[in-house]
Amino acid sequence: MTKKRLFLLVFFAFVIVGFVISLQLPGPEPFGVDGPRKSIVLKDSSGNAIKDPLTGVDFIISESVIMQIPVMVFLIALFIFLGHNLKVRPESKRQAAAEWIVTFFRNTVEETMGPKYTRGMTPYIASLFLFSMCSSLQGVLGLRSPNSDLFVVLTWGLTTFIMVQANKFRTGGVGGFLKSWVQPVPVMLPFNLIGDPAAAVSITLRQFGNIMGGCVITGLIYFALANARLSVGVPAVLSLYFDFFAAVVQAYIFIMLTMCYIGGADCTPEES
C-alpha cells in the first residue's frame, strides 16, 4: 500500500513539475508535417550533386534510409544474441524465446501457405514482419518511422509482386504463367493485368496510410497538448493505439496478405 502511494506521489510530482517547467518554455511552433528530410546529397569531386543519368534527379540518401540502419543493427544483434550457443535440450530462457519466435512464424506460414512453402518462405516472412514492426515502433521513440515514407513500403510491395510472378513461373513454367493471365476465362485478361499490380499498390498504401496517419494524428495531439501548456507529464494514451497497436497489426497484415498472394499464385498443373 505504501509502495503504491509512493509511486502515485512521485507520478504527480512529475506531472506538477513538468507543468511548471512547460509554463516557462516558449510557445510551440505551428504544426506541420514534412516528408523525410534529405539527409545526404551525394557529390562528386568538384562538389556538384551526382545526377541519375536516366531521370536527372539528384542521388539522395534520405532520412528513411538512414533510420532503417538502427533497426537492422538492433535485429541483427538481437538474433545473434538469441541464436548463439543453442543446445538440444533447452536450458535457458533465451533459447526458449528463440524457439518460440521460430515456431510461431513456421506455424503461421504452414497454416496460410501449406507445408510445401514452410521451409522456403519462413525466413523471408519472419524478417519482413520483424523489420516492419520494429520500423513502425520507432515512432514511439519520437523518431520518424521509415514506414511513413511511401517508397520504403513500396519496395516491399514490389517485392511481393515480383515474388508472386516468380512463383507462377516456378510452379507452372512458362505455359502456366501465361495461362494464369487468362484464368478463369480469356475475357478476364484486362482485369488480371490490372489486378496483380493493384494488389501490390493496395498493400503498400495500407501500411503507408496507417503509419503515416498515426504519425499525423499523434503529432496533432502532441501539438495540442503543447498548446495547452501540457507538453510535459501528460501521458498520451492514444500513442498506445496509433503507435503500438497499429505497428504490430499492420506488420501482421502485411505478411498475411503477402503469404496469401504468393500462395494463391500457385500454378501447379492439376493431375487428371
Next chain:
Amino acid sequence: MDDPKAFVLGCSAIGAGCAMIAGLGPGIGEGFCGGKAVEAIGRQPEASGAITRTMIIGDAIAESTGIYSLVIALLLMFANPFLSKVG
C-alpha cells in the same frame, strides 16, 4: 479573391474534408465484422484465436478504402499537387 493561391488552398482543405467522408464505410464495415466475430466466439468459444485472427485481417481489408481516402486527404494537406499549377 484576386489571389489564386488562396482559392486553391481553401478548395484543397474542403476537398481533404470531403475525402474523409469515406471513413463512414470502413467504420460500418468493421463494426459489422467485429459484431459477427463476437457472435461467432459466443457460439464457439474454443475457436476464439482463429476467429480473432480472421477478424483482424478482414478489418484490415475492409479498411482499404478508408486508407485510400486518408492518403488523398494527406496529399491535399501536405503535398498539394495543385499549388504548383497556379505558381
